[in-house]
Amino acid sequence: MTDKRPIVNALVLDMDNTLYDWVAYFVPAVRAMVTVAAKLLAVSEDELRGDLRFVHRTHGNTEHPFALLETAAVERQMPAMSQRARHEHLLPAFAAFNEVRRNHLRLYQGVESTLRAVKATGCRIVGHTEAKDVNISSRARALGLESMLEAVYAPRFVGPPHPLGVDRRSTPAAIEVCVLPPTARKPNPDIARRIAEQLNVPPARCLYVGDNLSKDVVMAKRAGMLAAWARYGTHHDPELWRDLVALSHWEATAVSAAESTGDDSTRFAPDVTLDAFYELLDHYAFAPDPQSRQSQMASDCLATGPTE
Structure with a gap:
């Protein structure tokens, strides 16, 4: 035939x-990052999510690498710190994102x-x-x-x-x-x-x-x-x-x-x-x-x- x-x-x-x-891994990973970062920055999770959206809109990219470091909350809480120092302070938040990504990306x-x-x-x-x-x-x-x-x-x-x-x-x-x-x-x-x-x-x-x-x-x-x-x-x-x-x-x-x-x-x-x-x-x-x-x-x- x-x-x-x-x-x-x-x-x-x-x-x-x-x-x-992509949705099933990315959104839970961001949620985990925001939960940890909000505590480290002493801001609400809603405020931080709003800051992230502003960064995403600025760059025209929802998956903008290290967007967290460019948020208004970080600028306000760590005005004199270098990007390296900010990254080190927020490392637990980035680690939370990576852990959820490892568990959900299939x-x-x-x-x-x-x-x-x-x-x-x-x-x-x-x-x-x-x-x-x-x-x-x-x-x-x-x-x-x-x-x-x-x-x-x-x-x-x-x-x-x-x-x-x-x-x-x-x-x-x-x-x-x-x-x-x-x-x-x-x-x-x-x-x-x-x-x-x-x-x-x-x-x-x-x-x-x-x-x-x-x-x-x-x-x-x-x-x-x-x-x-x-x-x-x-x-x-x-x-x-x-x-x-x-x-x-x-x-x-x-x-x-x-x-x-x-x-x-x-x-x-x-x-x-x-x-x-x-x-x-x-x-x-x-x-x-x-x-x-x-x-x-x-x-x-x-x-x-x-x-x-």
């Missing part, structure tokens, strides 16, 4: 809420076995995210993704230096990061097209998997790629989602967009809807592309990363 599944030579994966539940069921099965076919596998390079590299290390993904496309972190004077770029990344400009945002189809170009795989033989219909799926379809919607990644604990929105840098319109499908997602429907990541193997046939230049991937992506 003929296999009628579409052939895929390159698998391009959104990261947060596609490979793991790949979705079937992700590891599915990625290993796809990789065994010779199909290319890369990630693509709007999370900053320093954050996604840390998650990749914690999850062991460097053994499954060839590289991850992510925007460069732009912000204050590490409080301990550590050069974030001098630390070897857990996974090869192909740097995107900060303004390279989904659903710009040029990003997806350039990823396909650098993989040397025709867009029609690339499959993009993501949890966001209006960003991931629309971008992929406009770029001429196959698109699978990770519907399972949209199921969040309502209480965690509420707390995330309260902490986030998102404007009200952005929250509404995140909770709706939008006009473009109606015009650009996914080819497949997934209720579990491992269902990919039922819908697609993965195979190597003889024209692909995998050995050139790292140097090419760093030298000529996608632009706006």
Whole structure:
């Protein structure tokens, strides 16, 4: 019997809420950090959460590294202290965040076995995210993704230096990061097209998997790629989602967009809807592309990363 599944030579994966539940680990980790930090700073948790949201809005990034050190409460309570000294004083709060992250950050069921099965076919596998390079590299290390993904496309972190004077770029990344400009945002189809170009795989033989219909799926379809919607990644604990929105840098319109499908997602429907990541193997046939230049991937992506 003929296999009628579409052939895929390159698998391009959104990261947060596609490979793991970002909301389920990030919000509890921030909660733990705020509980400890509020006591150390002698302020209320509500006040500190408000300060964090202001920092997030200032940088346009809800996952801004060491945002706690830039809060008004820290500035008020430790006006004459260096960032290093502030970091040392608040170390128990950062430790609380890291402990909860270790306990909650897990790949979705079937992700590891599915990625290993796809990789065994010779199909290319890369990630693509709007999370900053320093954050996604840390998650990749914690999850062991460097053994499954060839590289991850992510925007460069732009912000204050590490409080301990550590050069974030001098630390070897857990996974090869192909740097995107900060303004390279989904659903710009040029990003997806350039990823396909650098993989040397025709867009029609690339499959993009993501949890966001209006960003991931629309971008992929406009770029001429196959698109699978990770519907399972949209199921969040309502209480965690509420707390995330309260902490986030998102404007009200952005929250509404995140909770709706939008006009473009109606015009650009996914080819497949997934209720579990491992269902990919039922819908697609993965195979190597003889024209692909995998050995050139790292140097090419760093030298000529996608632009706006």
